[in-house]
Amino acid sequence: xxxxxxxxxxxxxxxxxxxxxxxxxxxxxxxxxxxxxxxxxxxxxxxxxxxxxxxxxxxxxxxxxxxxxxxxxxxxxxxxxxxxxxxxxxxxxxxxxxxxxxxx
Amino acid sequence: xxxxxxxxxxxxxxxxxxxxxxxxxxxxxxxxxxxxxxxxxxxxxxxxxxxxxxxxxxxxxxxxxxxxxxxxxxxxxxxxxxxxxxxxxxxxxxxxxxxxxxxxxxxxxxxxxxxxxxxxxxxxxxxxxxxxxxxxxxxxxxxxxxxxxxxxxxxxxxxxxxxxxxxxxxxxxxxxxxxxxxxxxxxxxxxxxxxxxxxxxxxxxxxxxxxxxxxxxxxxxxxxxxxxxxxxxxxxxxxxxxxxxxxxxxxxxxxxxxxxx
Numbered sequence: 001x002x003x004x005x006x007x008x009x010x011x012x013x014x015x016x017x018x019x020x021x022x023x024x025x026x027x028x029x030x031x032x033x034x035x036x037x038x039x040x041x042x043x044x045x046x047x048x049x050x051x052x053x054x055x056x057x058x059x060x061x062x063x064x065x066x067x068x069x070x071x072x073x074x075x076x077x078x079x080x081x082x083x084x085x086x087x088x089x090x091x092x093x094x095x096x097x098x099x100x101x102x103x104x
Numbered sequence: 105x106x107x108x109x110x111x112x113x114x115x116x117x118x119x120x121x122x123x124x125x126x127x128x129x130x131x132x133x134x135x136x137x138x139x140x141x142x143x144x145x146x147x148x149x150x151x152x153x154x155x156x157x158x159x160x161x162x163x164x165x166x167x168x169x170x171x172x173x174x175x176x177x178x179x180x181x182x183x184x185x186x187x188x189x190x191x192x193x194x195x196x197x198x199x200x201x202x203x204x205x206x207x208x209x210x211x212x213x214x215x216x217x218x219x220x221x222x223x224x225x226x227x228x229x230x231x232x233x234x235x236x237x238x239x240x241x242x243x244x245x246x247x248x249x250x251x252x253x254x255x256x257x258x259x260x261x262x263x264x265x266x267x268x269x270x271x272x273x274x275x276x277x278x279x280x281x282x283x284x285x286x287x288x289x290x291x292x293x294x295x296x297x298x299x300x301x302x303x304x305x306x307x308x309x310x311x312x313x314x315x316x317x318x319x320x321x322x323x324x325x326x327x328x329x330x331x332x333x334x335x336x337x338x339x340x341x342x343x344x345x346x347x348x349x350x351x352x353x354x355x356x357x358x359x360x361x362x363x364x365x
Contacts, residue, residue, distance in 0.1 A: 004178040007340065011182030015189035022192030047142050053235035055192070071192055074230060079185035082226050086177040089168045089222075 012079065019071035023055075023064060139231070139245045140293060142238030146300040153296065154243030160251050161225060164218040172219055179343050180215050184223040187211065188230065195324070203321040206289065208253030209261075209282040209329045214336065214343060217258040224250035244296055253289040257281030257329070274337070275330050282329030283322040290318030 001009075052058070055074070057066045145153075187207030197203050207227075211220035228237060228245050237245045264277030294314030298307025336343055 003340070004175075007343075008178050008182050011186050015186045018186070018189035018193055022189065022194070048232070048239040050233050050235035052233050055234045070234070071189070074234065075185050075189045078188040078227060078230050079181045081230065082184040082223060083177060083181040085226060086168070086172070086180055086219075086222070087174075089165060090172050090174040090177060 008079070012075070015075045016072055019068065019075060023067045023071055139228070139237035140241040140248070140296070142240045144300070145241055145244055145296055147240070149296055149300050150240045150244060152243075153247045157225075157243040157246035157251065160221060161246070164221045167218040168222060172216070176215060176219070176343075180211075180219055180223055183207070183211055183214065184227055187223075188227050191227075191231075191236075197317055197320045203317070203324070205325055205328050206249055206253050206286060208249055208289070209257035209278070209285045209325060210332045212254035212258035212285075213261045213278065213281060213329070213333065214345065216345065217255045220254035220258070221246075221250045224254060244293070248289045248293045248296075252292045253285050256288045257285030260284055271337075274333055278330040278333045279326035282326035286322035286325040287315065287318055290314040290321070 052070060055067050055070050056063065057070070060066050187205070187210070190207060191204045194204050208220060208224055211223050215223065225246050228242065228249065231237060232239075232242070258281065261277035261281040264280060265273050267273065268276065291311055291314060294311035295307050297314070298305075298310035333344070
């Protein structure tokens with residue numbers, strides 16, 4: 001197995017661990033921004049109604065298994081989309097033979 | 105008193121809209137994260153930040169096309185996916201509030217701020233169907249987390265590294281970059297709220313309210329940034345743009361001499 005595949009696998013395993021911890025143990029979110037919004041009576045209207053709010057499937061309520069599957073599925077989706085987008089972006093250029101230069 | 109209000113426990117929030125009532129009733133884990141939601145910002149602020157975000161994204165894609173090393177794409181995809189998962193972990197801070205890591209500092213230091221901006225934008229886009237952020241506020245979220253949350257940490261890390269190109273310089277730069285990057289992202293979010301007509305108390309109150317809790321969050325982000333950098337230094341030092349033993353040994357390819365259509 002090459003180094004890059006190993007990196008992706010290790011990263012995915014770590015990501016799955018974070019999803020499990022996030023869903024099972026540390027899922028409750030009450031962020032400063034939202035506390036402030038509530039405290040100061042800010043308007044709360046939506047133009048976007050997410051199809052999978054709170055990483056859950058509508059109708060199933062607080063179903064941990066569904067949230068876990070969605071969490072892992074979307075993590076893989078992020079990986080695939082980032083990979084695909086960046087491959088498209090970087091492949092339109094010939095690799096330089098000059099090698100590394102300086103900081104990004 | 106503002107401090108008393110902020111120290112009040114979490115139950116102070118009552119659902120105000122039908123949407124929020126629905127969320128709190130059926131999804132008690134709550135999806136509310138650091139992301140600004142539609143309605144928090146006035147339309148003019150939202151539109152202005154959309155324009156700024158789009159301008160930065162155009163430059164970021166142009167830079168990535170010309171300068172990002174193709175070999176760094178797996179690292180970029182892996183880190184982006186990892187920080188998507190990390191953002192699902194909400195740890196408690198003060199006054200019943202919670203926080204999560206952003207990941208911008210690590211992405212910026214390892215990939216450069218432009219690639220980090222693209223990564224954060226992809227992450228924020230894929231979070232939209234899950235209820236994080238909103239359409240109108242998307243530009244603001246990209247600005248706060250994708251631009252301020254990556255360019256500031258990168259600039260701080262680069263400045264510290266220039267002064268001390270060593271392991272301790274990497275630790276100091278990583279911590280300061282993570283801490284100040286988060287704090288600045290929170291401050292800009294506070295300013296955006298403050299300058300919106302939807303917020304009745306002005307920018308100073310909004311800024312103080314955001315900065316208070318996010319100074320704690322910044323410490324955690326700083327520590328996490330250092331831990332990830334040290335882990336990469338130990339296991340895959342070739343993935344770091346800077347290494348203590350080889351100053352500025354970046355892995356970014358220079359601009360090509362000849363454009364390929």
